[in-house]
Amino acid sequence: MKGKLFGVSVGAGDPQLMTIKAVRILEKCSAVAVPRTNGDSSLALSIAEQAADLSNKRRIYLDFPMTNDKERLERNYDYLAGLLCRELESGDVAFLTLGDISVYSTFSHICGRVCAAGFEAEICAGVTSFCAAAAALCEPLCLGDEELHIIPCGSDIGKALGLSGTKVIMKAGRKAGELIGLLKKKGLSGCTRAVSDCGLDTERIYASVDDIDGEPGYFTLFIVTDREKFK
Numbered sequence: 001m002k003g004k005l006f007g008v009s010v011g012a013g014d015p016q017l018m019t020i021k022a023v024r025i026l027e028k029c030s031a032v033a034v035p036r037t038n039g040d041s042s043l044a045l046s047i048a049e050q051a052a053d054l055s056n057k058r059r060i061y062l063d064f065p066m067t068n069d070k071e072r073l074e075r076n077y078d079y080l081a082g083l084l085c086r087e088l089e090s091g092d093v094a095f096l097t098l099g100d101i102s103v104y105s106t107f108s109h110i111c112g113r114v115c116a117a118g119f120e121a122e123i124c125a126g127v128t129s130f131c132a133a134a135a136a137l138c139e140p141l142c143l144g145d146e147e148l149h150i151i152p153c154g155s156d157i158g159k160a161l162g163l164s165g166t167k168v169i170m171k172a173g174r175k176a177g178e179l180i181g182l183l184k185k186k187g188l189s190g191c192t193r194a195v196s197d198c199g200l201d202t203e204r205i206y207a208s209v210d211d212i213d214g215e216p217g218y219f220t221l222f223i224v225t226d227r228e229k230f231k
Contacts, residue, residue, distance in 0.1 A: 009126020013199020081113035
């Protein structure tokens, strides 16, 4: 009998944020698919290992190149989907993803291909980085009829900052310094909060971008509101 592909969200850093359902799926699957970039260690795996016993699970490492070359990415998705399909012939596979799998996850590209090949898939929801960051700040993302916008840093940030309501800026990465400069230029320092490495031992919380000294960590998320104070 063919196995099922499970997309397992591991939350935003703190293993205690993993759901009971996610842990149970990991415990039942015979193999764990571990996404990684340039052969680096997997943060998603290190989080999952703190919540579930993965010692006897077969591990399938999936390498994703850091590139904007769409053709190269598509070829890689095809290759990885084929790899997972072969694994699914003998049992269930859990595909680990940081945060929630529905938000900017490479899993979606792989899942569609696997399903097209005749296999079943199931998604396990998780805690998003921006919800975890708001919890760390102990402040609401939005109130009443305020709008909430989730924005990747690669988009037109200058235009996006003009939107009403709360703007969550994700995937800043190496562009964080440039983004900070833009926020200061637009006079948004006082209504911007930032959280680096949310849920990890290295977590840092910034009440204003003016508090950021030097380059923030790669996993830094920015929350911009129309309110000078979140509360």
